[in-house]
Amino acid sequence: MSHAHDLVPFFEFHLYGKEQIPDLSNLPEPRLFSTHFLFHSLPDSIAKSKCKIIYICRNPFDSCVSVVFHQCNCTIIITQIILEEALERYSEGINEFGPFWTNILGYWRESIETPNKVLFLKYGDLTGDVTFYLKRVAEFLNCPFNSEEEGNGVIENIIELCSFKKMKELDVNKTGKMVGKYENKVFFRKGVAGDWVNHFNPWMVEKLSSVIEERWVWSIFLISLSNTYISIMA
Template sequence: MASTEGLQAYEEENLLLSLPKEKDWIAQHLYLFQDFWYPSNFIEGVINFQKHFQAKDSDVIVATVPKSGTTWLKALTFAILNRQRFSSSHNHPLLTSNSHELVPPLELIFHVDNIQDKLSDLSNITEPRVFGTHVPFPSLPKSIKESNCKIVYICRNPFDTIVSLWIFANKNNPLNELTIEETLEKYCKGIVGFGPTWEHMLGYWKESIANPNKVLFLKYEELKEDINFYVKRVAEFLDCPFTEEEESNGVIENIINLCSFEKMKNLEVNKSGTVGRKYEKKYFFRKGEVGDWVNYFSPAMIEKLSKTMEEKLSGSGLSFKTSP
């Protein structure tokens, strides 16, 4: 009789064989699963995450579109939640660990063989537990949707996101032969990791309107414009608002400085090593600017993406600022 793990591996292998797939420019392939495209090196973790993760009411989930400020929002959320535990900026975990290590992606956590051991590890983490995910809202486990855990979501204007995706792919996969025009084409069609990005953004956007105590929807450009306001907004949303004493003592400014792009990029811990055995830490920090896309887009590309955005986001109320 086949073991449970062996049977599960057999079922997942057969599931993959039945799914539509496309060549990816970072992973080997993308698989269309539950109406979204998942990288081949994440799909097993996504399935296990859905099956086995049990959310606690105190959990915080940092959900993001890839290449939209994930590293920054993870750092900010971790620092806000743990400001009592790590009040001194001299020995803060963010100085010695990458934010993806401190706020690990659930689809990566569950990309393991021994699920029971992993579940035991997760149950012993100090609360509030904070995790990351790129999984779209419709595909989140029931326990996340039905518990009182909170979701902080961030996305970025598609112009800058496409440039960031393309450069990140080239750095992580030197064999990538896609031009930026071809990358734009795939992005518009929705054939990108954890995409279509339009449906990804709209899923969390609609939920943030329907259930504002559950999902806080942020835009990268707005964080850049008024980081002080949004750090306070995140803290309020997570039910740990800053006190007047904290504000007067510069706690907010300390968190902003600790998590700043320049600070994190120049830390030794972020200059070498990998996240998840594949992605080099140094490649998570490029420019962090709004509007850098103007150096890469042709007029035809601008027209194509503008028309696609208008078509996909029409009537939703979701819009983006594309320049500083």
């Protein structure tokens, strides 16, 4: 039994986090990888290739809380002071993989421009209708379920085997560490949407809401303006 991140390794942790460049050709196809990198930080061998990219976007409020618990490695009690200090850094874009708005908007824009290459999913939607989005992912990867598979309960079996509850109960996800740093258990805390309401006070809600409005609305406006200009030039 293997941890999920061992089966779908991270570029930045498992593969390129070492001193030597890995030979990915030794891995059997189809090859699956994970990453937190911004889209414009991906090499051309990925960004301009025919590979498929599935991006899962999480509510920034939930994402902020998740980052705090993950970085603290669940070894200390998360106080309100710790949360508020983390929110300040999060709101300023101080993150290992760049500002959350840049990360999300980069993949969102690519999903609009190249929908056959980038599939943009929202975590809240995905958990709300797992069957629909499982079929959507299968279609995106050009391996849709046939009527026989659907009739034999293949979709239901996949959902059960890959459910958060099932994954969290596996011994391999309760012990051990990823790249010798993060305990495997910290990757399986709650897995629900909307848990931020149990941690954010009114000041924090107002703070992050203003950041989202300022960063996203303005960025989307610039993107739409750019697309309009391109259309006129064409």
